[in-house]
Amino acid sequence: MNEIMNAKKILLLAVLPAAAAASLFAKSLEGEYVGRVDAKEAHFKDNPLIAAQVYREGDKYKVGIYPDLWRRAPAYAKFDADAKSRKIDFDCGGWLGFKGTITESGIVGEAAYSTKDGKKSAPMKLKKIDRKSPTLGMRAPKGATVLIDGKSFDEWESASGKPIQWEIVGDGSVKVSDKKEQWVGIRTKKKFKSLRLHVEFMTPDERSKPLGQGRGNSGVFVGGFEVQVLDSFGAEGVWNECGALYKYMPPQINASLPPEKWQTYDIEYRAPVFKGGKIEKYPRITVFHNGMKIQSDIELRENTANGSAYRALALKDEPVSISLQNHQNPVRFRNVWVEEIE
Known part of the structure; x- marks a missing residue:
């Protein structure tokens, strides 16, 4: 397990019905992009790495340009684009500026930066990655x-x-359904x-909705402790989003993938230890x-719960x-197994 966890992370198009083609077309720019700025001075000389994330919310693409995707780095720039676009041309300013084009394969453009001799620019190139x-x-x-x-x-x-x-x-998976029993x-x-x-697990295509608790919501519970499941690709990664110990502890990083992609949780839970009837x-x-x-x-000293009134622990020896939540979103699960440990 540890060896696997420590592993380094880093179209053919068929003829489709109009609706399916439109769906594929609308999602084609969504994803993660990584690359570098080829500058010989100033900010990008020491900080050449650059990344971008594109996700869909309703009829808009939301684009963020960052120094890093997974370390909660503040964005260099954020902007919107039409979600029907085959490509996105952008020109956004600030103390650092970015101009270029986003396509299905990557981003090509230039980054502007300040020097003692005035504003200068350097080429930047990012490749779209398929993270699994x-x-x-x-x-x-x-x-x-x-x-x-x-x-x-x-x-x-x-x-x-x-x-x-x-x-x-x-197909080897099961799907949350509330057709007969809601929230069960x-x-x-x-x-x-x-x-x-x-x-x-796989969160469904609910891109027509804004990011939030209404997109791909479910949860994995060990006893009373929930690891939140949510479509959080593009979100900040706060205490009620994917990977959070729900409203108890936010994830250290937002490792979410876009909806309709299979994702994994690997969880190790250590049960409480009691001595003389008291928790040790x-x-x-x-x-x-x-x-x-x-x-x-x-360390879990409170329940993960929606509201402080429900946080009190009632641990027993x-x-x-293990529970899977029905939050009225058709989330799918597959290949779920558990191993007891000492």
């Missing part, structure tokens, strides 16, 4: 319990006690103490999102269920 989780498709180790294999819900029960209404998609999640029949949990050690959790560590051995 290094643990995507990872098989359950010997002795682990496979919770979702896309064939049945044998390991689960509905939180309502009624038959599970979620859908088996037929599922939980494992078996309970666990300390564990390693692998989850693969609080539970702790570490979370990797798409191979990037976003929560590092966090007993195993807990």
Whole structure:
């Protein structure tokens, strides 16, 4: 597992129906771009790396240009563009300026910067990257319990006690469904103490909505502790967005991928330790999102909850269920398995 986690991250077009073609066309510029500015002086001499992110919100592309995508760096520049565009031409100013063109393969342009002799510019070039989780498709180790294999819900029960209404998609995944029971999640029949949990999930195409809690919302719970699932590609990565210990701790970085791409959580949970009926050690959790560590051995002294009135811990010296949330968004899950650890 550790070796995999530490691995270095870094069209053919068929004839499509008009609606499908329009959908593909509208998403073609969405993604992440990385590259450098080839400057011999001033700011970009010591800071040549540059990155950009393009995501869709309604009928607009939202574009951000950054010194780094995954270290919460403030943006150099942000701007909007028509989401129907095949390419985006931009010219945005500030103490650093950027001018260029975004296409499906990358960004080419120039960056302007100030020197003692006045404003100068240097070429910049960024390549579009296709980032995938290094643990995507990872098989359950010997002795682990496979919770979702896309064939049945044998390991689960509905939180309502009624038959599970979620859908088996037929491609190895299951999908949240609220057609008959709204807001009703599922939980494992078996309970666990300390564990390693692998989850693969996909947020749906809800790009017509603004970023927020209405896009691809679900959650992975270990007992009362939730790791938030949300379409947060392009978001800030705050305490209620993807990878957060919900309203308890924001992710260290926003490692989210765009909607309709498979993502992974790899979670290690250490159960509380009791002595003489009293808690001696609080539970702790570490979370990797798409191979990037976003929560590092966090001590859980409060519940993850929507509101301070629900934060009080009621820990017991007993195993807990794993749960998947129904937040009325058709999020999909596949290849979910759990391994008990000492």
